[in-house]
Amino acid sequence: MHLLQAGVDLTVIALWLGHESPVTTHGYVEADLALKERALAAIAPPELRRTRYRPTDALLKFLQGL
Incomplete structure (x- = not known):
């Protein structure tokens, strides 16, 4: 860890530990919550403009016909 x-x-860690594949070592990454926390803290959420969806009249007409 x-x-x-x-x-x-x-x-590199997989080689040092003698693992046949890095996939075996990947379990250590999954278990490390502190590493995940640092990674999440390093990124910023994308800037999104939130709008309410407004269906078109054609779509509403289609849905009413169902």
């Missing part, structure tokens, strides 16, 4: 938190690449 400390190697991941220090920024060592997952494939």
Whole structure:
């Protein structure tokens, strides 16, 4: 865990541990909540303009005909 938190690449850690595949080592990444928390803190949510959906008259007519 400390190697991941220090920024060592997952494939390097897999080699050091003798894992046949980095997929085996990937479980350590899934278990590290602190690493996930830092990653989420480093990104910003996209700027979105929220609007209310307004269906067209043609769509409303189609739905009423169902």
